[in-house]
Amino acid sequence: MIATMLFACKSASSTASTEAPTLSTKLDKSTQVALKGNWVLTNVSYPGSDYIKVNSFDLADSKCFIGSTWNFISNNNKGSMALTSPSCTAFSSPIVWSINNQGMFILKVLDAGIKAKKVRDGYLLKVAGITENSFQLIDNINVGGQTKDVTYQFQRAN
Numbered sequence: 001m002i003a004t005m006l007f008a009c010k011s012a013s014s015t016a017s018t019e020a021p022t023l024s025t026k027l028d029k030s031t032q033v034a035l036k037g038n039w040v041l042t043n044v045s046y047p048g049s050d051y052i053k054v055n056s057f058d059l060a061d062s063k064c065f066i067g068s069t070w071n072f073i074s075n076n077n078k079g080s081m082a083l084t085s086p087s088c089t090a091f092s093s094p095i096v097w098s099i100n101n102q103g104m105f106i107l108k109v110l111d112a113g114i115k116a117k118k119v120r121d122g123y124l125l126k127v128a129g130i131t132e133n134s135f136q137l138i139d140n141i142n143v144g145g146q147t148k149d150v151t152y153q154f155q156r157a158n
Contacts, residue, residue: 026101029074034130035099036074038157041065046141046150054141054150057109057123062150064088069157072097081109103127105137125152132156 044062046054054062064085072079082092096108108122125137128151139150 028099028101028103031099031103031127031130032072032074032077034132035072035127035135037072039070039072039154040157041068041070041152042155043153044150045153047148048143052143056139056150056152057107059083059091059109060088065152070095070154099127 044054044056044065046052046062049062056062056065060083064083064087067085068081068083070079070081077096077098079095079097080092081095083090094110096110098106100106103126105125105127106122107125123139125139128136128138133156135154137152137154139152140147141150142148
């Protein structure tokens, strides 16, 4: 079983701010307002999840994100996220986020005391399935030269 374990690599979702010159800088304010508030990441799914380990956002195994709490503030595009799984190392960080008019969610995980404009690396994910109480962020990974989707399912926190 261990011999068949594969590791997935990040692909286009990890991006530096100087890349992607065609990336729209116009924001989708109405979608951002729809995501305002507190959320819990309830599930991470992708093909081959029993055999492939995904390191999400260069922070931890994707399974460690299940149960994580996220806060999105739409008027200033700030927020926070915290990994709280008892079987994983705890982690929390301020974030800066936005959604452009192409439906891409732009995420920067910040270190304490570092301003967002100093953080060059971020993540691009597709926003999908937005309802009043749930939405998905879809990332791409490279598995053996093939692009696969990783879907992060969020539910609004009570």
